Amino acid sequence: MAAGESRAEEIGVPCNIAVVDAGAHLVAHIRMDGSQLGSITHAIDKAFTSCAYRRSTEALGRDGQPAAPLYGVANSHQGRVVIFAGGIPLVHASRVAGAVGVSGGTIGEDRSVAEAAFAAF
Amino acid sequence: MAAGESRAEEIGVPCNIAVVDAGAHLVAHIRMDGSQLGSITHAIDKAFTSCAYRRSTEALGRDGQPAAPLYGVANSHQGRVVIFAGGIPLVHASRVAGAVGVSGGTIGEDRSVAEAAFAAF
Amino acid sequence: MAAGESRAEEIGVPCNIAVVDAGAHLVAHIRMDGSQLGSITHAIDKAFTSCAYRRSTEALGRDGQPAAPLYGVANSHQGRVVIFAGGIPLVHASRVAGAVGVSGGTIGEDRSVAEAAFAAF
């Protein structure tokens, strides 16, 4: 999470960063000063989504578009499934050990912060 | 369900398989080792959906696309309606006796496992 | 689960039996013929509760009474917390590996079936 925060500061985008364990349960969450309220839930739910589906929220988002194979997936799990960039599974020895979720900026900025957190992991 | 599990093992895809009764209520569920967490709810809800709408989730999905007749159906029932393949009603003597729902692989794999379960029924 | 089913048959009480993993996620569920519909959710949620709180639902129930230390706990987790007997954590080497939840009979009968499943584990 520190690596993610550093990256967020570097690009000047206050973010929410969340980490979940292998059971998709919250381990830690931080909201940086100035981040919008709507991003709290997105960060936590992006981490949840990436863990539950073992892929980035961005990849899931491609399959979740109208006419794509998983269209409608975003309606499931009481609306906790996020299908835009910012969630990345934390893979260790071919297993999903958890996931990180980032929200606060554009999806490109969120992805960049999530990748920094992932790289540190 | 045993037939579904056999098919899932045959194609090497750990799945969740769920069966509901004529009232769309869960009768049994099994998660095979190694299946992703997000598929638990999908299997159960695919079975629910197929029973409630008396058609495969795949067929409902065609009608649930933007501009199609039932667009928005996936928002109903607290998000329990699934509109991609893997749910099949169990029809007996022209009546829906229940349904099976499968989730774990691609939608093609899920359909294949559901069809194996259906065939055994 | 087979041990639980045997016990349930022995005492003539059709039950729902559910098992969750260490993350409180459903691994398997079975509803025996003749069990009431309300017990499906209870069995699954008793297993969830016992895993999440690392104790039997009966023990949690003692603390969840009016004026007891955890009064109000049953309102949390979107109402998934069950505070009457039938849920038991599956402890292995001092860690909670999951839990079993049983519902269908009186709380004494549910406890008895859960204990049989626990003993087999």
Next chain:
Amino acid sequence: MAAGESRAEEIGVPCNIAVVDAGAHLVAHIRMDGSQLGSITHAIDKAFTSCAYRRSTEALGRDGQPAAPLYGVANSHQGRVVIFAGGIPLVHASRVAGAVGVSGGTIGEDRSVAEAAFAAF
């Protein structure tokens, strides 16, 4: 939060610690290693409750008992209201600036960790 974690380590109780802002929105959350799953939501919701009601969850709990003035309050807000100890409002210059919520041990332990976090604030 660091002060809370120190206190939790001192008494040997792995806790969840959450902080919300004056709008009752999550600012940060940490789950210490070994804490039970059920405590994630409790910590966050205790902080929410203390901020929303401008008092400790323990004080609210006294009013939330059967026959007390606010009996039923724990049913409100989609079950997010917690009425046992562990949530304390963070008061600054007579205004509620936010709240801290702690869950993981007995209510006495949770209160102790929350008070340590409050004192540091």
